[in-house]
Amino acid sequence: MTQTDPKKAKLEYNKLQKNLRANVGRAINDYNMIEENDVVMACISGGKDSFAMLDILLSLKASAPIDFEVIAVNLDQKQPGFPEDVLPNYFESINVPYYIIDKDTYSVVKSKIPEGKTTCGLCSRLRRGTLYSFAEKIGATKIALGHHMDDIVETLFLNMFHGANLSAMPPKLRSDDQRNIVIRPLSYCREKDLIRFAEYKEYPIIPCNLCGSQENLQRQAIKGMLSGWEKEQPGRIYNIFKSIQNVSPTQLADTSLYNFSDLQIDRTGDKQEYAFEEEVVSSTSFDDVQYINVVEVN
Template sequence: MNNTDPRKAIHEQNKLEKRLRNRVGKAIAEYNMIEESDVVMAAISGGKDSFAMLDILIALQKSAPIDFKIIAVNLDQKQPGFPEHILPAYFESLDIPYYIVDKDTYSIVKEKVPEGKTTCGLCSRLRRGTLYSFAESIGATKIALGHHMDDMVETMFLNMFHGAKLKSMPPKLRSDDKRNVVIRPLAFCREKDLIKYAEHKAYPIIPCNLCGSQENLQRQSIKAMLTEWDNQTPGRIENIFNSMKSVSLSQLADGELFDFKNLPIDRSEERKEYEFSEATVSSSNIDESLIIDVTHV
């Protein structure tokens, strides 16, 4: 017997929807993701995150102080058994412009990647190239992807642990050839909220059988680690993400970004008081008359 108060459930759903919209709106504003007259190509994979992103973007479009267009695009990678009818029917129900783009990346990945190896890297590159070129062909000025805060934190640890690099997915990215700008409107949203939201909305989710069937992927290992941390210390994922927004280059070790080699002492100004009082010397074998007063050199 379900004793859940329907009024309370509706209230919680409304709070969740408002929270997600506020966070998407904040991310868009903070990084200037969408501008007047933009054509936003929303890349929809059929997963919960991209469905939620499209839903929230459409809602924000109606109340935004600027005018912009949204075009939904799905890249059909020709995975066996992919239900080709689901997304066109869903887009038609929303009454929004859309494209289904066919590109058999599945066969390429299966041919190039040995059995049991991670396919995500090659699959991602092939997908990215197709989306970039298609965005140009339809005049899209922004490409919206459904990556959320958890994805971005996971990617940072993935690059640290397996690539020895401190980098992640930025909320806004210009492609290397400067021809496209990628935005991630869900950058401030937690995956656990998106899971609840997708359940409430009952999206026609299509699983990715290409990489989802592979066990012990590096990203899944990272996700498990972060989930444990989040359960033990709620708010830790948010803190890690916020640290990505508050970088102190002089406190890291990249000599290309900060000049560690040339750090001259400058004692020309009268110094401020340090937090703790001066130390008292109790014993020494140094003749203080030999100490040079650098302030007068």
């Protein structure tokens, strides 16, 4: 049986689809992302991740024990050469309600950011503001973004290396003004699986001409670093992601999360057994002070 055998390809596709669908369902359940009568605004950029997110959300909608709506929304940033007919044709082909927002953020970014500098920061802020405002206009109660596990881990290291803070992109987020809730249904999905899924589905991928060609992006350097780690030790990205779900404030150094200043000794309770607690003291200077039995101290 060859790699191109149709039966084998179908089996692999079914397995991949089932795995992605299960991961999305688990993330939605863990973070209570979607509730009864929610109107989910699925933000579709034209990339593989948002296409897959929309596909899986629609699949879950058909079988979920709760009722919710999914509306596809694309922000047309007026990038030169952007194929404006691709997404409307696709949305109509799968019979999903949709909106196309026309807003020339491309010109704003190009006028504000010097040539050669990264545009992602300003671009994302402009997109976020537009999408937040539009969500209210159409009565959307959740804003779904297509960020996956690799994106979240990359953001963690970007913020550490370049922002000196320990933060990433949470699976569920309430906006600063508390008027919108953002969800990331693909939080438990790996990018490599989404790439394969997109190849099977043959989505009409639209490249981002604004930032996709910027080879000097800090995120690309982080992605390369993590890719190398993953090759050395498969599963490392997953373990890093799990670590941000298992945070111990007492083992970090943020005084706003834990009161280190007022820590006091308390020896009133039962003593725990320490490993290797029976010490052998051979220091010559120790003979000059009163002997203390380190094992029997009360």
